[in-house]
């Protein structure tokens with residue numbers, strides 16, 4: 025299987041990627057921050073291309089690129105990144121894999137009908153852009169996807185061996201880059217939340233996973249394993265925005281270490297959990313002891329329907345529930361409920377009840393209600409993450425990106441859940457990028 029990886033040389037114009045050694049990082053950092061020219065083209069390859077979040081991302085990025093809306097809610101368009109050359113929005117090209125039929129225009133119209141978030145005056149001028157992006161969408165893979173996800177796809181899927189699926193995904197990515205004349209590609213996982221995958225010996229090393237794939241051991245993988253394998257094997261950065269635990273398996277991370285690409289996950293922190301991670305430190309600062317934190321989420325849409333499945337939901341609850349004890353530093357009674365309420369569509373509502381103890385042991389409570397449009401909250405985060413992942417790859421960084429912890433409910437390899445400290449990590453990283461950039465004359 026090493027042969028396959030060697031055969032797929034990628035990207036067409038090689039990135040200054042290097043293995044994660046201190047010296048290579050130092051060597052790369054000098055050419056870092058000022059390198060993205062306005063005419064460079066970055067591909068964003070979305071696994072789960074026609075989902076609500078993915079469609080909002082595509083519409084939103086093209087709308088900003090055409091100046092139809094101001095760039096609100098993007099860190100990568102704020103003062104925080106001043107002096108750092110990020111990929112310009114106009115040079116971003118979209119493509120992806122999807123298991124349902126359709127196109128971006130019809131998905132966007134459907135979203136608008138339900139939530140009112142993508143109005144016709146925004147979609148009309150983007151008709152050609154959306155058609156062009158739809159031409160870059162290819163049929164996805166679905167090994168061991170579980171019943172809730174299988175039901176989304178049309179019946180009668182042709183059975184394809186796992187190795188053939190990996191190779192097809194690799195070919196799709198390569199041809200996307202070639203046909204669109206792309207300088208670089210970043211992959212992002214926005215597929216439906218998969219049922220958790222139980223740890224298996226096949227996950228422990230790349231050699232073991234390769235044997236499982238060659239032996240067509242379907243139970244050892246989920247769709248996101250195949251996607252992550254393909255991205256890692258081609259040396260492409262990966263943003264893992266879902267809670268699915270089958271994506272960044274130890275074996276996949278070994279493959280990323282070999283190809284030297286950066287990656288980060290898991291599960292975007294967009295709504296209720298974001299508020300939790302900002303509020304919980306306040307209780308710590310004032311030594312107010314939290315006794316109970318109950319959270320109850322109701323949401324509709326396809327995401328809500330998939331999460332109505334008990335096993336798919338368990339993956340989400342795990343990422344939403346884990347952070348409080350870690351921020352507060354002691355165990356407490358917590359519960360996260362998620363219920364499917366079809367009429368809400370993407371307008372999710374969360375109600376949280378916090379019971380806490382103050383001076384003289386007196387008990388008090390805080391309640392908040394969060395009403396957000398899930399995709400509107402998440403799309404700018406994905407765009408930030410992709411541009412930061414691209415920056416990291418151009419700087420020759422590889423492996424997990426801990427400075428992006430503030431974007432995730434379960435940041436990889438990080439125990440830091442406190443939003444304030446996570447934000448500091450990002451600002452410190454951006455300072456390092458700025459200080460390693462070559463000085464420009466006359467400034």
Ligand SMILES: NC(=O)c1ccc[n+]([C@@H]2O[C@H](COP(=O)([O-])OP(=O)(O)OC[C@H]3O[C@@H](n4cnc5c(N)ncnc54)[C@H](O)[C@@H]3O)[C@@H](O)[C@H]2O)c1
Pocket residue numbers: 071072073074075076077078121122123124164165166169173176214215216217218247248265266267291292293294325326327398399401402
């Ligand atoms: N605020 C948010 O929207 C938010 C926050 C954090 C995480 N997420 C996660 O992001 C993901 C996408 O959210 P969404 O609201 O867009 O959901 P969605 O159901 O609208 O989109 C998921 C898309 O993935 C497609 N898909 C499923 N399995 C696939 C496969 N194997 N290959 C290719 N395509 C596949 C589906 O057909 C669908 O189009 C979910 O896992 C969700 O939990 C979303």
